[in-house]
Amino acid sequence: MRSLSHTGYRKGCYYAFVYGALICLLVIFLLPLLWVLGLSLKTREQIFTTPPLFLWWPTMENYFAVLSEGNFLVSFWNSFLVTTSTVLVSLFAGIPAAYTIARFRFPGRKLIFFSLLIMRMLPPIAALLPLYVMFSLVGLNSSRTGLILAYTTFSLPVIVWVTRDFFKSVPRDLEEAAYMDGASRTGAFLKIALPLAKPGITTAAILSLLLAWNDFIFAAILTNNATRTSPVLLSTYAGSETGTDWGAIAASGILVLLPVIVFSLIVQRHLVPGLSSGAINDARIP
Amino acid sequence: MRHHDRQHGSATTPSSQGVRPRNYLVQIAKLADFCFIPFTTLPTIVLSAAVFGVPLLLSLIMSFVAWSIDQPVSEAQFVGLRNYRDLFADRVFVASLWLTLGYTSATVSLEILIGLAIALLLNLDLPFIRIFRTALIVPMMVTPIVAALCWKLLLDPTYGLVDYLIGSPVIWLGDPTLALITVGGVNVWQNAPFVALLILAGLQSVPKEIMEAARIDGATKTALFRHITLPLLSPYLLVAMLLRIIFEFRAFDNVYVMTAGGPANATLVLSIYVYHTSFFSFDLTLASAASWIMLLIVLTVSLLLIAAIRQKEPD
Numbered sequence: 001m002r003s004l005s006h007t008g009y010r011k012g013c014y015y016a017f018v019y020g021a022l023i024c025l026l027v028i029f030l031l032p033l034l035w036v037l038g039l040s041l042k043t044r045e046q047i048f049t050t051p052p053l054f055l056w057w058p059t060m061e062n063y064f065a066v067l068s069e070g071n072f073l074v075s076f077w078n079s080f081l082v083t084t085s086t087v088l089v090s091l092f093a094g095i096p097a098a099y100t101i102a103r104f105r106f107p108g109r110k111l112i113f114f115s116l117l118i119m120r121m122l123p124p125i126a127a128l129l130p131l132y133v134m135f136s137l138v139g140l141n142s143s144r145t146g147l148i149l150a151y152t153t154f155s156l157p158v159i160v161w162v163t164r165d166f167f168k169s170v171p172r173d174l175e176e177a178a179y180m181d182g183a184s185r186t187g188a189f190l191k192i193a194l195p196l197a198k199p200g201i202t203t204a205a206i207l208s209l210l211l212a213w214n215d216f217i218f219a220a221i222l223t224n225n226a227t228r229t230s231p232v233l234l235s236t237y238a239g240s241e242t243g244t245d246w247g248a249i250a251a252s253g254i255l256v257l258l259p260v261i262v263f264s265l266i267v268q269r270h271l272v273p274g275l276s277s278g279a280i281n282d283a284r285i286p
Numbered sequence: 287m288r289h290h291d292r293q294h295g296s297a298t299t300p301s302s303q304g305v306r307p308r309n310y311l312v313q314i315a316k317l318a319d320f321c322f323i324p325f326t327t328l329p330t331i332v333l334s335a336a337v338f339g340v341p342l343l344l345s346l347i348m349s350f351v352a353w354s355i356d357q358p359v360s361e362a363q364f365v366g367l368r369n370y371r372d373l374f375a376d377r378v379f380v381a382s383l384w385l386t387l388g389y390t391s392a393t394v395s396l397e398i399l400i401g402l403a404i405a406l407l408l409n410l411d412l413p414f415i416r417i418f419r420t421a422l423i424v425p426m427m428v429t430p431i432v433a434a435l436c437w438k439l440l441l442d443p444t445y446g447l448v449d450y451l452i453g454s455p456v457i458w459l460g461d462p463t464l465a466l467i468t469v470g471g472v473n474v475w476q477n478a479p480f481v482a483l484l485i486l487a488g489l490q491s492v493p494k495e496i497m498e499a500a501r502i503d504g505a506t507k508t509a510l511f512r513h514i515t516l517p518l519l520s521p522y523l524l525v526a527m528l529l530r531i532i533f534e535f536r537a538f539d540n541v542y543v544m545t546a547g548g549p550a551n552a553t554l555v556l557s558i559y560v561y562h563t564s565f566f567s568f569d570l571t572l573a574s575a576a577s578w579i580m581l582l583i584v585l586t587v588s589l590l591l592i593a594a595i596r597q598k599e600p601d
Contacts, residue, residue, distance in 0.1 A: 021407055022418045029425045029479060035447050036436040048445055093333050096326035106323045112331060119338050121588050123536035125557045126577035129564045130341035130348070153337050156330060185322040214429040216539045217557070221565065231431040231539075238435055238543040246439055253432040264427040268420060271427070271483075 033257070040250035047246050062251035072252055074226070075233040079256075082144050082219075082229060083212040086151040087205050093152070094159035095201065099189055101160070102167035103175075113160075120157040124217050127153055132221055142224035150218045155208035162207065166200025167193060203270040206263075213260060230256045342581075348574035355568045369575040378551060379576060382559040385466070387583075389555060390534040393470045393477075397530050398523065400474065401481025408482065409489040419486070422479040430476065434543035437472045462552035465545050469553050472540055477533070481526045488522030489515070521598045528591040535584055556580050 039047055041058035066072050101109055131150055132141065140146035174196070175188040183191070194201075216231040223232060234256065237249045264271060349369050353362035373379050408419050425433070440447050441458040449455050458468040492515055500510055538557040541547065547554040547562065554562075556576065564573035 015412075018407070018410060018412065022415075025404060025407070025418065026421055029475070030421060032436055032440055032475075033424065033428065036439060039439065050445065050450070052445070052447060052450055089333075093329035097330035100323055100326040104323055108327075112327060115334055115339070116330075118585070119334060121532050121584055122342075123557060123577070123580050123584060125536065125538065125560045126345065126581050127338060127341050129560065129570065129573055129577060130344040131337065132564075133348075133570065134341060134344065149333075149337050152333055156334060160330065185319045189322075189326075210427060214427075214431075216429075216431045216542070220542075221561075231429055234431050234435060235543055238438060246445075249435060249439065253435055256429055257432050260427050260429060261424055264423055265420065268423050271423060 036250045037254055039246055040254045042247065044245075044247060062247035063255070066248055066251045066255065071233060072230070072255070075228055075230045076255070078144065078223075078227055079213060079229040079231075082147050082151065083209055085144075085148045086155050086212045087209050089148060090152050090155040090159045090208055091201065091205060094156050094204075095163050095194070096189070098160045098163040099167050099193055099197075102164045103172075103193075116157040116160050119153055120161075124153070128218060128221050135222065141222065142227055144223075144227050147219060147222050147227070147229075150222055151212050151215065154211055154215075158208050158211065159204045162204035163197060163200045166197040166203075169200075170196045202267075206267050206270050210260065210264070345574040345577055348571050349578050351571060353571055355570055369571050370579075373572060373575050373579070376572075378554070379559060381551065382554045382556055383579070385554065386535065386537075386556040389466065389470055389537065390531060393473050393534045393537075394527060394530045396470075396474045397478045397481045398526060400478040401485055401526065402523070404478065404482035405485035405489055408486050419483070422482060425476055426479040426483070428476065430539040431543055433476050434472060434540035437475075437540075438544055441468065459545055460549055462550050465549060465552050469541050469544050472544065473534065473537065476540075477530060481530065484526050484529075485519065485522055488519045492518050521595055524591060524595045524598065528588060528595065531587055531591070532584060535580070535587075 040062050041060070042053065042056060043059050043061060046053050046056050097112065100106070101113060128150070135141040135143075135146045140149070170193055174192050178188045178192055214231070215229075216235065219229040219232045220235065223229065230252070234249070234252060237245075237252075350364060350366065351362040352365045352368070353359070404422070408415060408422070438459070441449070443449055443455045443457050443460075448458070457464070459465050496514060497510060500514055505513070536557055537555050538561070541553050541555055541558055542561075545553045547558040557580075560573050560576050560580070563569050563576060
């Protein structure tokens with residue numbers, strides 16, 4: 001009996017320790033964001049009190065202020081437009097290539113794949129400077145089209161890697177059966193492989209969507225006041241010395257995060273395998 | 287080529303023996319199939335050449351010429367390695383290079399260590415553990431600019447939460463030594479969860495039977511970890527390291543928002559250096575040389591790590 005209660009006691013200690021550590025984790029990783037959410041729901045006086053207020057009646061005035069001022073909505077619309085177009089363009093260009101790379105051996109196959117790998121590895125600032133010069137020459141600077149093109153430097157490799165992985169995992173038999181029935185390659189690709197690779201295409205689309213939405217460096221250089229995305233608008237708050245309107249900063253930050261977080265939580269099972277699959281695959285390039 | 291020959295043979299033979307018009311269709315299909323590989327890969331090739339190949343070539347050329355932005359392109363003159371020599375004679379660049387290497391190795395090692403610790407904790411089979419795993423996704427997906435802004439508010443010496451909690455007004459971002467640590471710390475905060483979730487995926491791929499068998503043979507917990515878990519985990523650790531090195535080496539967003547490279551160049555990482563040189567001093571040739579140095583470093587380190595990962599996973 002004694003030994004039993006002893007192990008029970010030890011088990012209790014163990015649970016207390018483990019859950020204590022887990023709760024510490026939650027506090028460290030979520031409290032900062034929750035605190036800023038709190039700031040966004042405070043009035044100006046409530047934000048600048050010492051000691052800080054921990055209980056208050058939330059106000060939406062910061063959100064009304066941010067949304068009634070044109071700048072934020074324009075940047076949000078730009079972000080939305082650029083992000084979705086980037087994903088569509090990269091899906092359209094990348095999926096057929098991914099399929100061909102997964103299914104056929106042809107000269108230049110390794111070269112394409114290796115270039116995409118390097119595209120993903122290289123620091124964006126290195127491509128940005130020449131892109132800026134080129135876009136100035138052809139008049140694409142400060143345009144959303146230019147930004148969408150620039151975003152394909154990271155979204156195209158992600159799309160090709162992730163979908164290629166899925167095409168490889170789809171058994172070849174079905175396509176071969178279709179060839180037996182006289183189907184062309186195009187037919188086999190569109191009618192058989194594409195529907196089967198849907199989960200992979202979803203993962204790829206989600207990843208490039210998040211990457212494009214979160215990007216700052218490309219947009220900071222390639223846009224102007226009319227075409228800037230939300231992260232660029234937000235960064236202007238950080239620099240200005242008049243940027244003491246914490247309520248507005250917090251509220252617009254939360255508004256930018258909200259879609260990302262809700263979306264990430266919905267699609268969470270795609271995220272980690274997707275983000276790492278690229279790298280694990282590269283290591284396996286023949 | 288072998289595969290598609292086989293597929294082709296099986297596709298044509300049965301139908302070419304059939305009715306005549308069908309044979310005609312097969313010819314069209316054959317033509318489409320002949321063009322299939324170029325057609326499907328062309329958009330990707332054109333797009334990546336336009337947004338990546340040509341720009342890189344342009345910056346390579348720019349790094350070997352003397353040219354300023356107000357001159358016509360025709361006046362650019364080949365000067366060999368002079369830009370690179372100027373670069374390494376620039377004390378700010380050399381300091382920035384060392385700073386970036388130090389920053390990258392420190393943040394990546396911390397992310398891996400903390401990530402591993404969190405992953406081991408999250409791997410325990412406990413009630414409600416899923417809630418904790420899900421919660422970690424949030425900081426990982428937060429827009430880096432927003433994360434940096436949030437921390438700027440939290441670390442404010444007068445009204446910030448952090449200084450209130452520790453009870454003394456620390457100037458996190460204004461002090462040269464502390465600023466780099468703070469900026470790196472925010473990055474670790476944001477990215478350790480990703481490393482943790484990646485390692486967690488690795489931990490869950492360790493077969494339970496092996497662990498059970500070793501435990502029955504009397505292996506201690508540390509022995510289990512050292513001789514079974516760690517070797518099986520090493521490809522995941524290397525992948526995490528590869529990805530994090532690539533992304534920490536290009537650090538820009540949070541530095542830009544939190545310190546903009548200051549105070550006194552204390553957080554001037556290479557990306558910020560190139561950014562300043564190109565878009566404030568407009569010294570495009572020097573900036574191109576600097577970005578090629580960055581490219582070569584990332585490429586070397588990544589290829590070495592990829593070779594190491596490939597060795598671990600003989601396929």
